[in-house]
Amino acid sequence: MLAPVAIGQQLSMLKQNKFIKVYLDLVLTSTYVCSQLKDYDSGNVIQRERLDYEKISDASLLLPKIKKILEIINIDFYNVVEPKFIFDNNYYIFVPDSLYIKGKEKTFLKFNVGLESDDYITTDSIEKLNIYNIYLPYVNINNYLIEKFKKLEFYHYNTVLINKIVSVSNSDSCHCFIENTDLKILIIENGEIFYFNSFSYKTLDDILYYTLLIINDQSFKNKNIPINIHAGKKIDEIKVKFNNFIKNISVIKNNNFAQVL
Incomplete structure (x- = not known):
């Protein structure tokens, strides 16, 4: 008799969460994915989850990991106001400000990465070191998250890591x-x-x-x-x-x- 009541209470709490505005941070690498929810008003961390797995070489297998971590945190029961996606891959190159030419990103990146004609290339700025990080994002994951949350802020892992170090x-x-x-x-x-x-x-x-x-x-x-x-x-x-x-x-x-x- 107690179990149905407990489940009902749990569902009620989850439904109430839909009214909680949150920041969502997602971090994805070839060996783990993690999520962080922070209250939109206070900035306090509400929940953190991490899912580790054997190293994945096929990028197409990473999207299910994102879906899984979102399922774990019951993301559909929150009002995600600011979603952020940080991902790690080896499809990047650092270029000094003095050499960077807007519109020529493919010219730089082709020295490090085998590119297709339709590859989408973007950049992050590491301002304190006067460097651009030119890279290939995971377009399929970006598209999935944009469709789900209607917007997305995304960065390469190396950009965030280095900016964090030099900020200190x-x-x-x-x-x-x-x-x-x-x-x-x-x-x-x-x-x-x-x-x-x-x-x-x-x-x-x-x-x-x-x-x-x-x-x-x-x-x-x-x-x-x-x-x-x-x-x-x-x-x-x-x-x-x-x-x-x-x-x-x-x-x-x-x-x-x-x-x-």
């Missing part, structure tokens, strides 16, 4: 971002991006190898640069392993939710 400080520094099986290494020198790249890894030894490879490159002059390792787990293990090989290192624990939220 753009002094000389090296940042290693560890997330599932992916590693990103960012080096800022003299207020510019000296190096940025992504790697796949299996062990902490792989991460250490890639980090040492980059910071020991002969073209990298500042050998005393602070190294910041951003990770959500194995914090103590990372400290022990890296301290044996690298000086001036800090391990920064994130909330294991998403580097960009």
